Amino acid sequence: EPEVTQTPSHQVTQMGQEVILRCVPIxxxxxxxxxxxxxxxxxxxxxxxxxxxxxxxxxxFDDQFSVERPDGSNFTLKIRSTKLEDSAMYFCASYNxxxxxxxxxxxxxxxxxxxxx
Amino acid sequence: xxxxxxxxxxxxxxxGRISILNCDYTNSMFDYFxxxxxxxxxxxxxxxxxxxxxDKNEDGRxxxxxxxxxxxxxxxxxxxxxxxxAVYFCAASDVTGNQFYFGTGTSLTVIP
Numbered sequence: 001e002p003e004v005t006q007t008p009s010h011q012v013t014q015m016g017q018e019v020i021l022r023c024v025p026i027x028x029x030x031x032x033x034x035x036x037x038x039x040x041x042x043x044x045x046x047x048x049x050x051x052x053x054x055x056x057x058x059x060x061f062d063d064q065f066s067v068e069r070p071d072g073s074n075f076t077l078k079i080r081s082t083k084l085e086d087s088a089m090y091f092c093a094s095y096n097x098x099x100x101x102x103x104x105x106x107x108x109x110x111x112x113x114x115x116x117x
Numbered sequence: 118x119x120x121x122x123x124x125x126x127x128x129x130x131x132x133g134r135i136s137i138l139n140c141d142y143t144n145s146m147f148d149y150f151x152x153x154x155x156x157x158x159x160x161x162x163x164x165x166x167x168x169x170x171x172d173k174n175e176d177g178r179x180x181x182x183x184x185x186x187x188x189x190x191x192x193x194x195x196x197x198x199x200x201x202x203a204v205y206f207c208a209a210s211d212v213t214g215n216q217f218y219f220g221t222g223t224s225l226t227v228i229p
Binding site: 091109 | 218
């Protein structure tokens, strides 16, 4: 069973510090996503990435956020100057989307719990 | 703007009975719909999907129905088992797959 992995599982940081969340998507997938879930709230889309560039981003994904696929395997989310409200579970997902075939799935990683103090 | 809605935050069902989870959407451009199951402190796990060219997709105990005219989909679990107790999210995307919109989730409890 293919799986998406994420590190670290829990990150604690001080407000204003930079954090990098790491993800290793499934190797033959082409689309990559970051989501977050604030405790007790819904899963929110942050950004999608395809062909080494951002495909779409939500209004949450402001200038303090960036994504990279530095080496063809890792997919990272950087938060430059963390705020208290960035505390959430951050999920990476990868997807090998084939239009309308309905046979593909979006696989999520286990998440990184970010706590900003 | 809540483009995908799950109006029932919770549902309780007896073991062996049918669980029906509902999801409504507003965007007629959505072409692809997925259901996920999520346990606390874990990432969402894919359950089943359906594309807009179909109105039903079945996988074991799980069946998803899509009513495009009503912009409504539902997930049926038959028979329900205690291990099915989790939060269920529906999600939708247009044909590009660039962004998936999630509902707020329904917490299912299957009572033994």
